[in-house]
Amino acid sequence: MKKDNTEIYNNIIGIPKAISYYNNYPFYFGFFKGLGFDILLSDKTTTKLINEGSNYVVSDTCLPIKVFVGHVINLLEKGCNTIFIPSLQSTAYKVNNCTKIRGLPEIIRNVIDRPFKMIEPTLDKTNNISFKDFCYDTAHQLDIFDENKIEVAIQYGWSIYNNFQQMTLAGIPFEDAIKYAIENKIVSKPIEIVKPLSVVIMAHGYNLFDERISMSLIKKLEKMGVKAYTGLNVSKQDAISSIEKLGEIQYWANELDLTGAAAYYMLNNKVDGIIALSAFGCGPDSLMVDEIQYHASEKGLPMIHLTIDEHTGEAGFITRVEAFVDMLIRRKRKILKDNNNIKRLPSSKREQTAKKDDKTVNFV
Amino acid sequence: MKEERQREEQKNRFFQKDNTIATKDRVVAWPRMGNIDLALVALVSSLGVKIVEAPPNSNEALEIGVKNSIEGICLPYKLNLANYIMALEKGANTLMMFQAPGSCRFGNYTKMAQKTLKKMGYKFDMVVFDMYQSKMKQTLQAFWHVTRCANPYRYYKGFSTGFNKAFAIDTAERLLFYTRPRELNKGEAERCYKKWYKIIAETTSIWGCKQLKKQIINDFKKIPIDKNKIVPKVYLLGEFFVLLDPYTNKEIEKTLGDLGVEVERQIFFSDWLEHVLQPSFLYKKESHRERCVRFAEKYMKRAIGGETIETIGDTVFAAKNGIDGVIHIMPFSCMPEIVSQNILTKVSKEENIPVMSLVLDEQTGKAGYQTRIEAFIDLVKRKKVRQKNIKNKEEGILQC
Numbered sequence: 001m002k003k004d005n006t007e008i009y010n011n012i013i014g015i016p017k018a019i020s021y022y023n024n025y026p027f028y029f030g031f032f033k034g035l036g037f038d039i040l041l042s043d044k045t046t047t048k049l050i051n052e053g054s055n056y057v058v059s060d061t062c063l064p065i066k067v068f069v070g071h072v073i074n075l076l077e078k079g080c081n082t083i084f085i086p087s088l089q090s091t092a093y094k095v096n097n098c099t100k101i102r103g104l105p106e107i108i109r110n111v112i113d114r115p116f117k118m119i120e121p122t123l124d125k126t127n128n129i130s131f132k133d134f135c136y137d138t139a140h141q142l143d144i145f146d147e148n149k150i151e152v153a154i155q156y157g158w159s160i161y162n163n164f165q166q167m168t169l170a171g172i173p174f175e176d177a178i179k180y181a182i183e184n185k186i187v188s189k190p191i192e193i194v195k196p197l198s199v200v201i202m203a204h205g206y207n208l209f210d211e212r213i214s215m216s217l218i219k220k221l222e223k224m225g226v227k228a229y230t231g232l233n234v235s236k237q238d239a240i241s242s243i244e245k246l247g248e249i250q251y252w253a254n255e256l257d258l259t260g261a262a263a264y265y266m267l268n269n270k271v272d273g274i275i276a277l278s279a280f281g282c283g284p285d286s287l288m289v290d291e292i293q294y295h296a297s298e299k300g301l302p303m304i305h306l307t308i309d310e311h312t313g314e315a316g317f318i319t320r321v322e323a324f325v326d327m328l329i330r331r332k333r334k335i336l337k338d339n340n341n342i343k344r345l346p347s348s349k350r351e352q353t354a355k356k357d358d359k360t361v362n363f364v
Numbered sequence: 365m366k367e368e369r370q371r372e373e374q375k376n377r378f379f380q381k382d383n384t385i386a387t388k389d390r391v392v393a394w395p396r397m398g399n400i401d402l403a404l405v406a407l408v409s410s411l412g413v414k415i416v417e418a419p420p421n422s423n424e425a426l427e428i429g430v431k432n433s434i435e436g437i438c439l440p441y442k443l444n445l446a447n448y449i450m451a452l453e454k455g456a457n458t459l460m461m462f463q464a465p466g467s468c469r470f471g472n473y474t475k476m477a478q479k480t481l482k483k484m485g486y487k488f489d490m491v492v493f494d495m496y497q498s499k500m501k502q503t504l505q506a507f508w509h510v511t512r513c514a515n516p517y518r519y520y521k522g523f524s525t526g527f528n529k530a531f532a533i534d535t536a537e538r539l540l541f542y543t544r545p546r547e548l549n550k551g552e553a554e555r556c557y558k559k560w561y562k563i564i565a566e567t568t569s570i571w572g573c574k575q576l577k578k579q580i581i582n583d584f585k586k587i588p589i590d591k592n593k594i595v596p597k598v599y600l601l602g603e604f605f606v607l608l609d610p611y612t613n614k615e616i617e618k619t620l621g622d623l624g625v626e627v628e629r630q631i632f633f634s635d636w637l638e639h640v641l642q643p644s645f646l647y648k649k650e651s652h653r654e655r656c657v658r659f660a661e662k663y664m665k666r667a668i669g670g671e672t673i674e675t676i677g678d679t680v681f682a683a684k685n686g687i688d689g690v691i692h693i694m695p696f697s698c699m700p701e702i703v704s705q706n707i708l709t710k711v712s713k714e715e716n717i718p719v720m721s722l723v724l725d726e727q728t729g730k731a732g733y734q735t736r737i738e739a740f741i742d743l744v745k746r747k748k749v750r751q752k753n754i755k756n757k758e759e760g761i762l763q764c
Contacts, residue, residue, distance in 0.1 A: 058705045093367040099699040103668035110707040283699045286436025
């Protein structure tokens, strides 16, 4: 492998396993395959990788960016010399992304002092740079100017992305969905064991599905007998319409993963609680979580906000989750009990219990 | 276009204009930011509406803001919210705020403030100036909604006096920055500035406002200064609000001036006003932003919101124009400025200019802050003296 890196890696594009990987990787995969490139992914996130990433940036930078820098370094160490770092500025008119995600290529260019080729297309629908332009820009930067080839690649990318979306909407876990989508397969939903509790996790894909960052929160919840819904299980239209139903305006580009998902499940009464997972110092999250917290307390839905950074200890983290789940179980048991009693109780007493219930419910 | 219209409708639904308040009963207030009041008071009062000025930003105000806002929000919002609350307590019923979506959390301020204040039980009408596209139209619409004033002379008077006052106070500030480190009698420049601040606030006639700038320049020229003093020049860059608000930045300009440093601030309210309100085809010279984009080209290929590109462009500009150092200030957890901080490390190394980043939040102590500034200024001064020595040596060799 090591003897002639440039020749081996000439036709390979490196994609860091962070930030937009968790939302768009199936499309990137299909698109680059269609253009005739192979894809090299960075390794799984580890503590060492995070530390390496944080060496390059100033301390105020948030965890996901540090992780991203770590992944880029990892790719460079593997010998990859073409890395795909898109700048996703805005995904709809006046719906912008977080500044750090918008400026990812700028950060990487100025922070990492090694020679490599950066593919840095821009998506900015507010200023009339559409998704098609984004794809063409990517291809042009890779010296491909054949329009037919690009169109076919875009089609292929969408087909894989659609498969992926179909599977995630049906409830297949993220990792499996990506694996099947890349193999160009659609797998139908496995038979589901009904779980006593269900929660919705509002978090960005890059926080939630990265097992090191989220400390495999979904798996932990599953072990406790809790079904966890995520933003991937809600379609875009549903998410947007439920944000509107709450009376809010979508402001951030990646808001659908958080507010959209939480609003959808909250409005449809499908969950017993909300878990918010966000990185420390995340600007957009601080606003979105507050928004949902406001509506959750109005609806009487319990909610917990977990903040993570590179020093978060797993023990403290799990204790908080366990306590929350315990609380949910007790609350649900009480509600069921009260509901059974209601039939036998006289009307005045029913009101009393309902009032009592309200008080206990308002825990946020 | 369809998307635009949808978005506009959405916004209008959220910020429903309250027409129940009669124009007579309206009492207008806005968040404080440096000298912005001078211009706004002139403008709004000439349109015939009552005004309540929120008390200046202080520890007390900050405490109110911190108490009522969420944990993760940035410092300017906390102060804005405090201003609103204090103004509402004083009897205001119409709140004005401009917003520019797409920059950072700033675009969400009005939305959040409205919700928080309503939750607290206040009744008010929020008027939003959307500084995105068709700015002049938006501004006039908002003023029409508040004042119902159809007299064009009053608009002319308001805008004319407002603009002239903004230009006058900024000229005074620029002269103050120049004079303060060079003055022979300590405190004279400061006194002069304060005197003119009062005069500007009290002037009401159009003609009087137009004359202000000249008078200020003449008056500052009378202050005796030491012209031969070696004065290092430092650029002050960073986030808009923190730069313009003297409480938040702990009067950094005064601190620096007293240390014998000439401060130059690139962001002034009047410049920004001129740039924002003018249609782009009327720009006569290269605007500040265009210059920044040109200079930042090596480091940044796209604008990413906030004032990142201005910060980077100005730093490069400073390095190319013989400025001795750059002080970069920002509120804690400001997203665009964290990106600039990352990039500034490289700019500082490549352009060979000392840069110091100061992060401000509600817990910033003045002592620690002062020490850092002093150490930085020492470094800048020493560098300046060394450069001069090297220059003298080279000249000496040439003379031989």
